[in-house]
Amino acid sequence: MDLVNKLTVFGNPIAQSKSPFIHQMFAKQAGLEVEYDRTLATKENFISELSKFLADPNARGCNITSPFKEQTAEWVDELSAAAKIAGAVNTVIKKADGTFIGGTTDGIGLVQDLQRLGVQIKGARILLLGAGGAARGVLQSIFTLEPALLVVANRTQEKAKLLASLIPQDNFKGVGLSQLDEVQQPFDLILNSTSASLTGELPAIPDSVVSKSTWVYDMSYGDKPTVFLQHADKLGVTNTFDGLGMLVGQAAESFYLWTGFRPDVEPVIKALRNNL
Ligand code: ATR
Numbered sequence: 001m002d003l004v005n006k007l008t009v010f011g012n013p014i015a016q017s018k019s020p021f022i023h024q025m026f027a028k029q030a031g032l033e034v035e036y037d038r039t040l041a042t043k044e045n046f047i048s049e050l051s052k053f054l055a056d057p058n059a060r061g062c063n064i065t066s067p068f069k070e071q072t073a074e075w076v077d078e079l080s081a082a083a084k085i086a087g088a089v090n091t092v093i094k095k096a097d098g099t100f101i102g103g104t105t106d107g108i109g110l111v112q113d114l115q116r117l118g119v120q121i122k123g124a125r126i127l128l129l130g131a132g133g134a135a136r137g138v139l140q141s142i143f144t145l146e147p148a149l150l151v152v153a154n155r156t157q158e159k160a161k162l163l164a165s166l167i168p169q170d171n172f173k174g175v176g177l178s179q180l181d182e183v184q185q186p187f188d189l190i191l192n193s194t195s196a197s198l199t200g201e202l203p204a205i206p207d208s209v210v211s212k213s214t215w216v217y218d219m220s221y222g223d224k225p226t227v228f229l230q231h232a233d234k235l236g237v238t239n240t241f242d243g244l245g246m247l248v249g250q251a252a253e254s255f256y257l258w259t260g261f262r263p264d265v266e267p268v269i270k271a272l273r274n275n276l
Contacts, residue, residue, distance in 0.1 A: 190216050192220070
């Protein structure tokens with residue numbers, strides 16, 4: 001019998017997670033025997049549950065989602081460069097010597113999805129809305145593709161400035177949303193990382209930052225376009241995308257880190273889209 005690769009995702013809540021579905025599709029492509037569960041934990045028992053799961057000789061690692069990503073970054077033996085900047089871990093990898101590396105695959109998931117969609121990042125002027133965990137998790141990956149400018153704009157200005165201080169570069173700026181009124185030229189790409197989409201709210205940005213040829217990407221997704229994407233649509237933007245591809249992309253990178261197999265994301269995105 002094939003060796004079972006045991007994996008899980010920790011979170012709270014966790015019942016909604018699409019990760020088991022996604023990883024079973026990857027496992028089928030790879031011809032690997034994979035058991036991928038959901039594990040509900042509390043703040044109090046998370047570390048003991050995590051250690052218990054990873055102690056299983058068949059456990060290859062696990063995914064971590066809200067609210068345990070920061071706690072995991074403190075726990076692992078080693079952090080990837082992106083996880084260090086993010087201060088958060090979404091993927092734990094068990095090494096042959098029994099120690100654990102913490103990585104974050106959200107940024108790679110995002111940039112690979114943008115590349116899949118034909119978005120040019122090198123040399124682009126990029127506006128990243130929001131300065132929470134989701135924004136922090138993608139910074140390093142965006143910079144590896146050499147944009148001309150990255151402006152992080154946040155409702156609470158101080159948080160945007162703090163984020164910009166993590167990567168000291170002249171072409172990286174942190175501003176308050178209200179300061180976007182001063183921007184003269186539309187951006188090439190706007191990424192919405194705020195949690196506003198989850199509550200059906202629209203981040204307060206001036207229309208002048210968008211042109212018809214701006215690429216507009218919302219890191220959230222749903223069964224219909226987010227209010228942010230609907231707004232872009234009303235402004236005449238043709239290239240609008242939600243974050244379903246990023247979700248599958250980050251999972252694909254985790255799967256690769258555990259197994260060495262790079263899954264084809266297209267059929268998985270299609271299957272998820274049909275079931276939203
Ligand atoms: P996540 O881990 O999803 O990034 P978070 O760390 O709580 O969640 O951050 C949420 C982000 O969405 C923040 O940047 C927040 O702005 P503030 O720092 O000013 O709170 C942003 N956000 C949430 N609701 C918003 C809204 N209605 N308009 C603009 N920004 C909003």
